[in-house]
Amino acid sequence: MAAHDNNLSYVPTWCAGCGNFGILNAWKKAMNSLDLDLEQTVLVAGIGCSSKISQYVNTFRIETLHGRSLPVATGVKLANHNLTVIAEGGDGDGMGLGMGHFVHTARRNLDIAYFIHNNQIYGLTKGQASPASDLGMITKFTPPPLGNMERPINIVKMALSVGATFVARAFVANISQLSDLMAEAIRHPGFAVIDILQPCVSFNHVNTYQWYQQRVMPIEKMHGYDPDDLNKALSLAGLWGEQIPVGLFYREVRPTFNGSLPQLTQEPLAKQKINNIDISKIMKSFC
């Protein structure tokens, strides 16, 4: 695990205009508003342009394998349930390689905030269709006339369907809304997912800033909005086209996996001895 570094000053290597810059700004704003102890906060990222965010923030951080941010974040949370744990990655990382982990983290309701940088493309590997790419999208690897032949995964619908207890969507150009939702997601006691619409200016020339600006709509203004009603949230989640709802879709308080384990309610696992084995020594061997 990379250590918290007060002098962290890496310069982001994202392309000029990349939506990841907005996410980083919102991230810092959210952290400031929460006044979190950064020594007690861990960001676990996967692989991809999005996951580089872990190199530009001032918490403890792990950049793990492609699609594996959630199982690693689960391990961190279970080892020390007092930590604030955030997982992050792209739509390809989370909905492709990491899909199985996403489903199981949601149904367990682990107390983890998960921010998905959804640019609807694999950016780092130069523009292949991702699991969130629109049907018919032309890329170097999904050429005309058919383009992308696979139906996209609607991340909000997926999160609602598998049991996430806080589900939201935000557009990165609205940094204030995004940072507020991030702060709420971190505060939420359970698995909190934000689908962040994040243009990739280099490889996705369809879902651009302008394309989203013309479509995003505050969900609170939509008919039938009720964040306490799962069926209504699912119904609004189905909207994707002329109108794309953004905001909080659903919130529910339900016991968390980490909070329900009897052996974890007393003391963090990292401080316990099990069968006379000092867990802290094992943990240190990974540092």
Ligand code: SF4
């Ligand atoms: Fe951002 Fe796309 Fe460039 Fe990656 S390839 S840094 S997602 S603009």
